[in-house]
Amino acid sequence: MSERLIRAILLTTALLSLISLAVITFFIFQAGVPLIGQVGIAPFIGGTVWNPTGDPKSFGILPMLLGSLYLTVGALIVGVPLGVAVAVFMAELAPRRMAQIMRPAIQLLAGIPSVIYGFVGLTLLAPFVREYLGGPGLSVLTSAIVLGIMIMPNVISISEDAIRAVPNSYREGSLALGATQWQTIWGVVLPAARSGILASVILGMGRALGETMAVIMMIGNALQVPLSPLDSATTLTSNIGLELAYASGQHREALFATGVVLFVLIMALNLIARAVSQQQTN
Amino acid sequence: MSEYISIKNLSVRFGSVEALKNVDLEIPRNQITTVFGPANSGKTVLMRAINRMIELSPTLQRSGDITINGESIFRPEVDVAVLRRRVSMVFALPTPLPMSIYENVIYGLRLMGEKNREKLDAQVEYGLEAAALWNEVRNRLHDPALSLSGGQQQRLCLARSLALDPDILLLDAPTAALDPISTAQIEETMIELKSRYTIILVPHNFHQGARVADRAAFFLGGECIEVGTVSQIFTAPRDSRTEDYVSGRFG
């Protein structure tokens, strides 16, 4: 085979992920955008009633959008402080042996299938929440705690890299001025690593926003705007996951339209994460 | 004196870096020519020009010509693979590939598609003999090359080049990372090899050039300042910059 042919084949493989992204975008939009056009953007996004098979039909995704928003924020509140703390631990504090145990453990935590997390939330955490905090148990709070733990490995790995990238001279300079270890970490290391940490938070946000099956298992799937963390809710993803199997016609189109909204949000987050992490390298 | 390799008005740039400026140099057959000078004077670039390895740089701009036996190496019909086997290079640091000793020596032959076991065995013995390594490794040819000592590794690299039956050997500071005993062994080997090969040597210091070479070319800032026999260059340099360098006044 000639070098030129090999080069052409390799270039094609390299272009494939780009092409896939384009084809995915095209087909999702093609299947979803017409319905948004018929319903109108504002009634679709701002409507509070989702009744895709009723008479009259109604396609408002606000309850799911708010559900996704609350859940994502909740997951960040749980996962980010934990994740950043563990990252600080692994990069700055952990004794060698401890770090050697932690690294594969975190990798394993990232590798556990999301349905297992969802199942633990459903069978272990939800009854606990119902018993001790009230409400139905299957709730925004339950889901946020489990999702927070799910996104923790992502936050850890990117934050840890960012913290390790902080030059040692920063630490030495701070310690030489008489700062304690904690003052050095809080006052010097974390600020220097902030854009990497921010990027990890944004990527964790994307993961929480996009999670589907685990959320279906834990959130109660109630088509309502949750008023308290202990309420059941539904999200953009869980609604697609639950209804796609039997939806047809306009109903199916509406689910793809929901996918369009999700896709746009995720792409925006990816772009922001990219911009933030480029800021780190500059 | 028959000119074998002839470098004519060669200039090489990488982007804004001028690595070689209008170099003219004649290199005779079956002699050792030492190319010496301070760091960044263009010695390595000159060597890599002769086997066209400089073309791996995307920013390369070249003018001028190099001929071997009167024929330009830049003619479009020249196959660089064939050229690089004929003009074989040994690098400053020992660079065995992560495979066995045997596989290292036959690496070039394998690339050419040689599969005949007897031919391969014969070339392995020839290369290792010529590089003065055969007796030390004949019983462990299938051990990993990385298990050899530094000096042995460098002789293995020499054997890997010799197994290809090249005409010209480019040795770019081949003893730079070696101890004095290994260095002496390699220098001895070079002198033995010159009856069969034309050798261009970037010495690890100019004393090495004086010890083993027949001719010497002094490079400075990408220019070839002066060429002559070793005794002339090191005892009676014509250019004051050469004199400053060989008398240790700079570099």
Place this chain on the structure above:
Amino acid sequence: MSDQLRGKIAIGMIWAAALFSLSVLILIIAYILIRGLPQVSLSFLLESPTDLGRSGGIFPAILGTLVLGLGALVIAVPLGIGSAIYLTEYTYPSRLTSIIRFGTESLAGVPSIIFGLFGFIFFVSYLKMSWSILAGSLTLALMILPTIIRTAEEAIRAVPQSYREVSFGMGATRWQMVTTVVLPTALPGILTGIILAFGRAVGETAAVIFTAGTALNIPISVFSPVRTMAVHFYILAVEGISLEKAYATGAVLIITVLLINIGANMLITRAVVRTGRK
């Protein structure tokens, strides 16, 4: 409160966070294994389920998981390694490579439900593959492609530059250089990525359930629908079919993931040993 004390408390909390994350891991694994393992037997692994999964085993789901995961690898591995080779060995950083990188990174960020929607509308409906091994494998392949590209790229970049110089110096063409020197040296790292990607495929639910289906039969061709262990586990739990069988299936799933991670870690250690000796 003095600075000293405040610092001690903060560092204590960081230790607590680290220990908490380890305990969560142990809790999840122990919870599923303790409840599930007692019900896992050879017949559970080798028999077909009956009564929707209320009784019997999970053999078709194990088979479905393997077939779907391997199918995804067969498609994604050549593409991913080819892509990594192109980006590292055949081009220099340029506008094109940064656009390609953007595509790969964005693809890595796409949530699996979007892959599920896409696979459903494109492979299942538009290309008329219906719910099948083929549609599921293609969808999963797109999903794991970025992981394979990224890990292969890292492994290839870690190959010492001098190996390439030697290879070119001995007259190798670029492709010969790649196949004789770069790929063999990068192999442990590339394999690690492949194993981790397989792990992702095994645990995936959203992208699989709408493309490969939920059929509990033994597949007979690439056009047969299959149910994976993760999907089976999800259905058992969500539809309240059998919590017992859900624990048992979860235990098998967790052990599979554990084995995959151990395998990947063993390879990582080998990769470090290999490049550490250069």
